[in-house]
Amino acid sequence: MTAETGIDQGRSAFREHRWTDAFENFRDADLRGGLPAPDLDRLAVSEILTGNITAGLDTLTRAHEEYLVVGDVVGAARCAAWMGMELMNVGEPARAGGWFARGQRLADELAEPDAVQGFLLVPVGLGKLYSGDPAGALETFSQAAEYGRNFQDKDLSALALLGTGQATLMLGHPDEGLRMFDEVMVAVTAGEVSAIPSGIIYCAVIGNCHLAFDLERALQWTVALDRWCNARPDMVAFSGQCQSHRAEIFRLHGAWAEAMEAAAAAQGRSTRGDPQALYGGFYQQGEVQRLTGALDAADGSYREAARSGYEPQPGLALLLLARGEAQQAQVMLRRAAGVADVATRRNLLPALVEIELAASDLEAARRGADELESFARECPMPMVRAVADQAAGAVRLAEGDPAGASAALRHAWKLWLELGVPYEAARCRILTGRACRALGDEPSALMDFEAAHAEFLELGAAPAAAGAASLMREGADDGAKSPLSPRETEVLRLVASGEGNRAIAADLYLSEKTVARHISNIFLKLGLSSRAAATRYAFEHGLAE
Structure with a gap:
C-alpha cells in the first residue's frame, strides 16, 4: 500500500469515527513517506481517542511544527491550544501554560482576527472558573462565543456555550445554566461538533447536572453518552x-x-x-x-x-461521621463548603446539615436547611425539593417540632420514591418514624422503622439497617416482633451456646453454607460484627439458655 492510499484510507476511517483504523492507516502512511500537517493532526486525535495519549501529544507537536514550516500560523496556534488543553487534562499545568503562551504569541501575530483567538480564550475562562471567579469566566466565555459566531466555528461555539452554562450555574442560576447545557447538547447529539469537544461536553454537562441536583437530566445525558461511546467501541x-x-x-x-x-x-x-x-x-x-x-x-x-486533585466530598466527611468523629467531620465540611462556589456549596449542604445535627449545632443546621429551602424556591426541581424537605424535617425534629417535621419528611419521602432513590427514601422513613414516636404514635413509628429496615437490608446498607433495628428495639415490648426470622433466632441461640457452624448445621439439618448465610444476615440485621457480640446480644435479649 502506498503512502497516498494509506492517507486516503485514514481520512475515510477518520470521517467514519473508526479511530483504530484511522490511526493504523495514518501511522503506516507516515512511516512510508510522512504526513502533511492536517493529517498529522488527525493522527494525533486518533491516538488520543484510542488511549495513546503520549503518542498523540508527540504527533500533535509534530503537526504544530509542520504547520509552522508551511506558514500556516492559524493551524500552528490551534495545535498549541489543543496541546495545552490535553496537557491540562493529564495534570501537567506547567507544560500546558507554555503551550497556551506559544499559541497566544502566534495568534497575536495574525494580521486579521481568527477563530483560533477564541479557542485560546477557552482555557482562560476555565482558569477563572476553577479559581473562584465565575463572573470573570462568564465574560471570557462570552467573548469566545462571539468568535465562534463570527467565524461559524461549531466546535468553538459549543465549548464557549458549555463554559457559559457552567459559569452561570456557579453564579447561582441553575435554570438558566441548565437551559444552556440543553442547547449545547443539541449541537453535540446532531453530530455538529467534532469528537474531542463532544466528549468534553458530554462529561461536563452530566457532571454539572448532578451538581445542580437535576437527576433526570443527568440520567438522560448519561444514556446518550453511553450510546455515543458504544457506537465507538475502540474509543x-x-x-x-x-x-x-x-x-x-x-x-x-x-x-x-x-x-x-x-x-x-x-x-x-x-x-x-x-x-x-x-x-x-x-x-x-x-x-x-x-x-x-x-x-x-x-x-x-x-x-x-x-x-485527581479534587476533594472527595461530602463522602469523606460522612465517613468521619460514620466513625463517630462528628466534630472533625464538621470542621472538614464547613471548610470545604466555605471555599466552594455556589453550585458546589449547595451540593454539600445536605451532608453539612446532617453533620451539624450530629455535632449538636442546631443553629448551624437550621442555617443550612434554610439555604436549601431558598435554593428549592429558586429552582423547584424534584431532587432539590426532596433534599430541602428532608433537611427541614430533620432540623424541625431536632428543634422539638415533630408535627412540622413529619409533614416535610412525608413529602420528601414521596419525592425520593418518584425519583427512584431508595436509600434516601428509607432515611426519610427513619426520620418520620422518630417524629411519630415523639408524637406518641408508636405503632406508626414501628411501621416506618420496619419498612426502612427492610429497604436497607435489600440494599445491603449494613450500618443503616443496624440503626433501624436499634430503633425498632427501643420501642418494643417483650412481645414485639424481632427483626430476626424464627430460623435466624434459632441459629443465634446455638451460636450463643458456643456451637460452631458445622455443629449448628448438624443440629438443624442444614448445610454449613446455609448456616453461614444465616449468621451473616443476623450480623447485618442487628448491626453486629462478631460471634462474641452476637452471644452478648442473645443473653441480653433472653434468647440464650
Missing part, C-alpha cells in the same frame, strides 16, 4: 468518565453491585487513556463502600479519588 477517551457517571446513577437508584462494576471499569479506563475518570471511579466506589459499612475500604477509595 478509550471519555469512556471511563461515562462509566463513572453510570456508577453514580446506579448508586442513586440502589443498584450498588452494578455501581461497583461501573466504578471499577472507570478506574481501569483511567489508566488506559481517560485520566479524568480517576476521581469518579474511586469516589463512587467509596460511596458504596461507606454505605455498606466497609469504612476502611471507603477511606482507601476516597484517598485514591483525591489523587
